Amino acid sequence: MAQPEVVEAVVRPAALGTLVEVLRARGYRVVGPTVRDGAIVYDEIAGAAQLPVGWTDVQQPGRYRLERRGDAALFGYAVGPHSWKQHLLPPRLRLLRIRRGGGEGSEAVEGSEAVEGSEAAEEFEAAEEFEAAEEPTPRTRVAFLGVRSCELHAIAIQDRILLGGGTRDRDYAARRSDVFIAAVNCHEPGGTCFCVSMNTGPAVREGYDLVLSEILDADHRLLVEAGTARGAEVVGELAGRAAEPADRTAARAAVDRAADRMGRTVEAADLRDLLADNLEHPRWDEVAQRCLTCGNCTMVCPTCFCTSVEDVSDLRGGEAERWRSWESCFSLDHSYLHGGSIRAAGRSRYRQWLTHKFGTWHDQFGTSGCVGCGRCITWCPVGIDVTEELAAIRANSLAGDPDPTSAQPRPPAREARDDAS
Amino acid sequence: MRTSASTSPSASPSTAAARPRLAVWKFASCDGCQLTLLNCEDELLPLAAEVEIAYFLEASSATVAGPYDLSLVEGSVTTQADAQRIGEIRAASRRLVTIGACATAGGIQALRNFADVDGYLAAVYATPAYVSTLSTSTPISAHVRVDFELQGCPIDSRQLLEVISAFLAGRRPAISSASVCTECKRRGTVCVMVAHGTPCLGPVTHAGCGAICPAWHRGCYGCFGPMESPNTPALVRELTVLGMDDRETGRVFRTFNAAAPAFLAASRDAAEGGGIHAEDTDAEDTDAEDTQAEDTHAEQ
Numbered sequence: 001m002a003q004p005e006v007v008e009a010v011v012r013p014a015a016l017g018t019l020v021e022v023l024r025a026r027g028y029r030v031v032g033p034t035v036r037d038g039a040i041v042y043d044e045i046a047g048a049a050q051l052p053v054g055w056t057d058v059q060q061p062g063r064y065r066l067e068r069r070g071d072a073a074l075f076g077y078a079v080g081p082h083s084w085k086q087h088l089l090p091p092r093l094r095l096l097r098i099r100r101g102g103g104e105g106s107e108a109v110e111g112s113e114a115v116e117g118s119e120a121a122e123e124f125e126a127a128e129e130f131e132a133a134e135e136p137t138p139r140t141r142v143a144f145l146g147v148r149s150c151e152l153h154a155i156a157i158q159d160r161i162l163l164g165g166g167t168r169d170r171d172y173a174a175r176r177s178d179v180f181i182a183a184v185n186c187h188e189p190g191g192t193c194f195c196v197s198m199n200t201g202p203a204v205r206e207g208y209d210l211v212l213s214e215i216l217d218a219d220h221r222l223l224v225e226a227g228t229a230r231g232a233e234v235v236g237e238l239a240g241r242a243a244e245p246a247d248r249t250a251a252r253a254a255v256d257r258a259a260d261r262m263g264r265t266v267e268a269a270d271l272r273d274l275l276a277d278n279l280e281h282p283r284w285d286e287v288a289q290r291c292l293t294c295g296n297c298t299m300v301c302p303t304c305f306c307t308s309v310e311d312v313s314d315l316r317g318g319e320a321e322r323w324r325s326w327e328s329c330f331s332l333d334h335s336y337l338h339g340g341s342i343r344a345a346g347r348s349r350y351r352q353w354l355t356h357k358f359g360t361w362h363d364q365f366g367t368s369g370c371v372g373c374g375r376c377i378t379w380c381p382v383g384i385d386v387t388e389e390l391a392a393i394r395a396n397s398l399a400g401d402p403d404p405t406s407a408q409p410r411p412p413a414r415e416a417r418d419d420a421s
Numbered sequence: 422m423r424t425s426a427s428t429s430p431s432a433s434p435s436t437a438a439a440r441p442r443l444a445v446w447k448f449a450s451c452d453g454c455q456l457t458l459l460n461c462e463d464e465l466l467p468l469a470a471e472v473e474i475a476y477f478l479e480a481s482s483a484t485v486a487g488p489y490d491l492s493l494v495e496g497s498v499t500t501q502a503d504a505q506r507i508g509e510i511r512a513a514s515r516r517l518v519t520i521g522a523c524a525t526a527g528g529i530q531a532l533r534n535f536a537d538v539d540g541y542l543a544a545v546y547a548t549p550a551y552v553s554t555l556s557t558s559t560p561i562s563a564h565v566r567v568d569f570e571l572q573g574c575p576i577d578s579r580q581l582l583e584v585i586s587a588f589l590a591g592r593r594p595a596i597s598s599a600s601v602c603t604e605c606k607r608r609g610t611v612c613v614m615v616a617h618g619t620p621c622l623g624p625v626t627h628a629g630c631g632a633i634c635p636a637w638h639r640g641c642y643g644c645f646g647p648m649e650s651p652n653t654p655a656l657v658r659e660l661t662v663l664g665m666d667d668r669e670t671g672r673v674f675r676t677f678n679a680a681a682p683a684f685l686a687a688s689r690d691a692a693e694g695g696g697i698h699a700e701d702t703d704a705e706d707t708d709a710e711d712t713q714a715e716d717t718h719a720e721q
Contacts, residue, residue, distance in 0.1 A: 037611040037638065055541060064616045081611055091607035290658075293650045294624035299606030309596040315467050317584050325605055331599040332649045335510070346650060381602075381614050381624050382659045 005232035008225050009240030010247050014308035017048035022237045023143040028180050031087055032145030038066055040080040059190035062383025075214050078190030079373050083302035084144055084151055088175050093199035094135050097321035101129030137174030147183045149201030150371040154302035160304050160365055187254040191263035192374030194387055198268055200371040202258040210235055213251035223251045264387045275359035277399035283392050288347035290382055295328030303369050329353050441490035444476035446510055448496025448503050449530055451667045452519035453575035455479040455495050461578050471589055487513035491588050497523040504564055511565035519561045522574035523678040526646050531558040532681035572627045574677035580629050597628045598649040601641050604632035611655040613640055620660050625651035646678035655686035667694035
């Protein structure tokens with residue numbers, strides 16, 4: 001049942017309802033932006049009525065507020081506390097279930113006879129068969145609606161980490177295998193955005209099935225462009241009109257204006273070397289005075305991928321489960337090696353986060369770990385701003401200093417206390 | 422009703438000799454953490470099959486003499502007699518786990534640590550000489566070696582079962598000591614501090630409750646006590662930005678975990694800033710404190 005393929009069309013805002021219907025009819029669970037608890041979050045939506053029509057977000061370090069716009073924009077906001085990683089790399093996931101087999105009457109494991117009579121034999125006889133079952137991978141088709149360019153870059157980065165090389169993640173691969181991406185060109189950067197600096201937006205370039213450009217002049221409409229064959233089939237069902245040069249010009253102008261209105265900037269060149277040269281910079285002590293080590297920045301970051309794996313058993317010792325959860329380099333457990341945590345001080349943990357994200361990520365994955373979405377700045381409860389931290393280090397770089405530990409005067413320790421370090 | 426470990430009346434242990442012996446002890450506390458165990462309705466029978474519940478007065482007046490394989494200790498030490506009793510319990514216990522804010526941090530009754538206890542006694546009791554009490558409320562760990570501390574006011578039942586299961590399996594309990602924020606973010610809750618401007622102790626508070634309050638648009642009260650690396654001065658600066666004065670920031674740290682070192686330091690700093698005073702804890706003020714905590718966490 002082939003659908004007509006339409007590469008480009010112009011539709012009315014009401015066509016978003018059709019888009020959700022078409023995707024749902026094709027078996028996709030549609031996840032998109034919706035207002036909940038004073039923020040625009042990503043959640044399953046059943047219709048266009050759940051989209052944040054006429055809402056925008058005002059963001060600054062440590063602060064996020066929803067406000068009414070004066071129009072009926074569908075995508076008139078930046079990015080919220082959620083990212084698509086919620087749906088591709090779930091915060092908590094059971095990996096494995098292990099159950100004891102037959103119980104007392106079951107056969108002992110092989111080899112038990114050979115050591116019969118010894119203490120070891122008693123242990124072997126007590127041992128039973130175990131049944132282990134990996135968690136089945138999910139088979140649902142998911143459509144992401146309203147994916148920004150920065151977020152497409154974030155997904156591409158996680159793809160590289162979780163699907164590339166020798167570390168292919170089984171669950172991520174299954175969730176990622178059938179994702180329909182309806183992207184949107186970002187016309188409303190937030191106060192903490194800096195995608196232009198990171199070269200990740202605001203215009204969508206690749207990695208989508210279709211991309212929407214919302215045109216908010218007197219004639220409220222959306223330009224829809226297909227990026228894949230299945231995207232073109234969906235565009236064909238939206239009953240739009242043919243795009244004209246004026247539509248393309250208006251869409252282009254909107255995304256160009258967004259690029260000029262970034263809330264923040266970062267001088268991204270040579271960040272890797274800059275950070276490598278400044279591992280003893282006094283700024284790490286200064287930021288540690290402010291950092292709560294609460295882990296919020298890593299949890300909201302769309303590229304942070306760290307997880308921890310825990311085995312738990314029930315009271316009877318009859319069943320065990322292996323669970324994977326989002327983990328943060330701000331927790332002591334994250335750097336727990338034999339005998340203790342190697343990054344005990346907040347200074348070490350903040351430095352690990354920033355130098356990995358902007359520096360050693362390049363060595364590890366051939367790209368920066370930052371896409372400039374600004375979430376870590378907005379959702380830091382005390383408003384620590386990575387762009388400000390990087391600028392402070394660059395302004396006072398220790399590069400070339402023969403003895404970097406003594407060359408810079410340290411700022412006076414403010415409220416330094418043993419229990420706060 | 423208090424029976425020391427060494428003098429517990431003995432019931433016949435013969436039929437249950439193979440099972441580890443569990444004892445549950447009460448010190449100065451409200452019994453809420455013991456009730457958490459008692460309320461594990463689905464798990465109580467399986468638990469009784471795996472361990473011999475040898476001493477648990479909240480559940481049964483029948484007791485079995487020690488030694489015990491696992492002792493769960495609720496409550497803080499507030500009397501000289503209790504200071505001696507915990508030593509006896511420790512000596513009779515292979516593993517000793519403290520449960521709840523009282524046992525791990527001194528509890529709400531540690532507010533006496535900031536006050537003149539003799540003054541309280543004179544104000545409340547007709548004959549203060551009948552009352553034998555210490556001037557402080559201290560955690561169990563201030564008196565004896567503790568194998569594991571399970572924080573919370575009250576503790577979380579899932580976490581308690583995890584600690585017991587881990588003990589039975591001979592493994593480390595899977596209990597995170599990171600912030601409440603990690604639980605908020607994992608369950609997708611919108612941050613009440615960033616998005617609503619609601620003061621919240623989540624960033625300095627130990628995970629374990631599942632981040633209940635923020636899910637209901639309330640700030641965290643810190644009832645699970647300090648997380649592993651609490652930067653309370655940094656949080657207090659932000660609470661001030663959100664409109665709290667020294668008096669309020671001091672009071673939010675003087676609740677169930679007031680004597681936990683990080684929270685104690687935070688409230689002392691606030692006191693030095695001109696807010697609450699060291700002597701500012703007479704009986705009337707204790708009521709005011711509860712009201713204050715409500716006010717500062719009111720929904721916005």
